[in-house]
Amino acid sequence: MKLKAFGIFCLSFLMTTALSSCDSDEITDQPGEVSGSGNPTMTVLAEQVAGNDGYDENGIAALNFPSTQDLRSIYSGLKLNFQLSGITKIELESVDGYALAGTTGIQWGESGEALTGEVENANSILVLNAPDENGLTPRKDYYIFTLPCDLYGGYRLSIYREGLVAHYFGVHQTVEMGSFITPADLMEDELEFDDPDAPLVEEERPELDATTTALLRQYQQNPTEENKQALLDQMGIRYDKVVARKKAKLRELEREALTLDVVEEMQEIVDEMVENRDIRLEQQFLRLIDPRNDDNPDDAWMVLRGASAPNAYIGYAPVTNAEYAAFKSDFTYEAGQDNYPVVNITVEEATAYCDWLAQNDPTHSYRLPTDEEWILGAGHMPKDVSMNAGHVETGLTAVDAYSQTTGACGGIDFWGNCWEWTISTDAEGQYIIKGGSWDSERDDCRSEKSDVVRTGTQGYDNVGFRVVRTDLN
Secondary structure, three states: OOEEEEOOOOOOOOOOEEHHHOOOOOOOOOOOOOOOOOOOEEOOOEEEOOOOOOOOOOEEEEOOOOOOOHHHHHHOOOEEEEOOOOEEEEEEEOOOOOOEEEEEEEEEEEOEEEEEEEEEEEEEEEEEEEEOOOOOOOEEEEEEOOEEEOOOOOOOEEEEEEEEEEEEEEEEEOOOOOEEEOOOOHHHHOOEEEEEOOOOOOOOOOOOOOHHHHHHHHHHHHOOHHHHHHHHHHHHHHHHHHHHHHHHHHHHHHHHOOOOOHHHHHHHHHHHHHHHHHHHHHHHHHHHHHHOOOOOOOOOOEEEOOOOOOOEEOOOOOOOOHHHHOOOOOOOOOOOOOOOOOOOHHHHHHHHHHHHHHHHHOOOOOOOOHHHHHHHHHOOOOOOOOOOOOOOOOOHHHHHHOOOOOOOOOOOOOOOOEEEEEEEOOOOOEEEEEEOOOOOOOOHHHOOOOOOOEEEOOOOOOOOOOOOOEEEE
């Protein structure tokens, strides 16, 4: 069950504002401002309870803290202010696994700034509980104490209300010593509350938000380098939020998965997304600015947005047995499998089929896609996508058996069922195949996986192909 939370998340961006610069001295010096023998340390509790002043008086403590230093100079964390009522718990997690709570030593640098060392009893998850069953008071400032922490790579903020939870993911922020941050773009009316046991990883690609849409329109009207960079920066934030969500799922699997291979699969996904960030953003940018519309929605060709080839389109589905038999009259296949993908086809035979299409269409060229074009058509494979892979079926299925799953271009059957030839080769001249097959592990079906190759002169019972169409001129 999903509910939409209403109201606006009233937060002012406070990336580096020290607590001592707040409107009033909400947080007073705590017992523990003592001097004596021993090295100064501070401890942040992993579980805190909001008091009358909006924070846990025991949430942070200092030992052997010099009386000459202001204790408030080490207060750090997250500042929140909700309009929603009934919020009973806030959970904060560093998706990179960095320490938010624990005990650390304190030293002072040459400029008088406080510095921390290694953390003992480290915990990357913090909880702020409401003081009672009524929940946090709306429109009141609340503070979650944390250790100084680099949250640039992402953090998860889980908001519990009426037995449900909504997740917000923040990126590009850092908790400095003596400062509090607030989520820069969290809107309460965009929170989706769901069962706490619901899958954390999104099932669909997120739609463009209002900010990205406005920046895209601005670039289209005035395509300057400055406007392009502004659009790319916003796209980068959205991309990094998706990565942060994947990292949070990885942390969850590390805690709960029964087998290591599940964790390793998610780690590969995260690593690939981080490594290919710039490439993916450029591909997304090219898709966004491509002005073409599908000039014939009833045909079998989908706009290949972002492709460098002139007016490129890609096949809605892999070439089927029936389509291939129309080209090669002596080709045979099992009864009832007209709409199955044609397999056991060499690269040369696939190219011959493309040439046959061109003979009947003097205005277009037909060929196998490149590795990059195939990725543009497919887009990123959602983690929980429904497809014929991992032996969920006993063999090939019709190309439209999982038609509810579509690629970025709107085409079907990109992942699973059968691998697909591309015209791209590796250093040894082997042809790169894409998309996985019915007997592949799901991880091998990912669009970005480009290290699976086959010999082009040989046909395989789990390798088919789809076609790219471009203008001749």
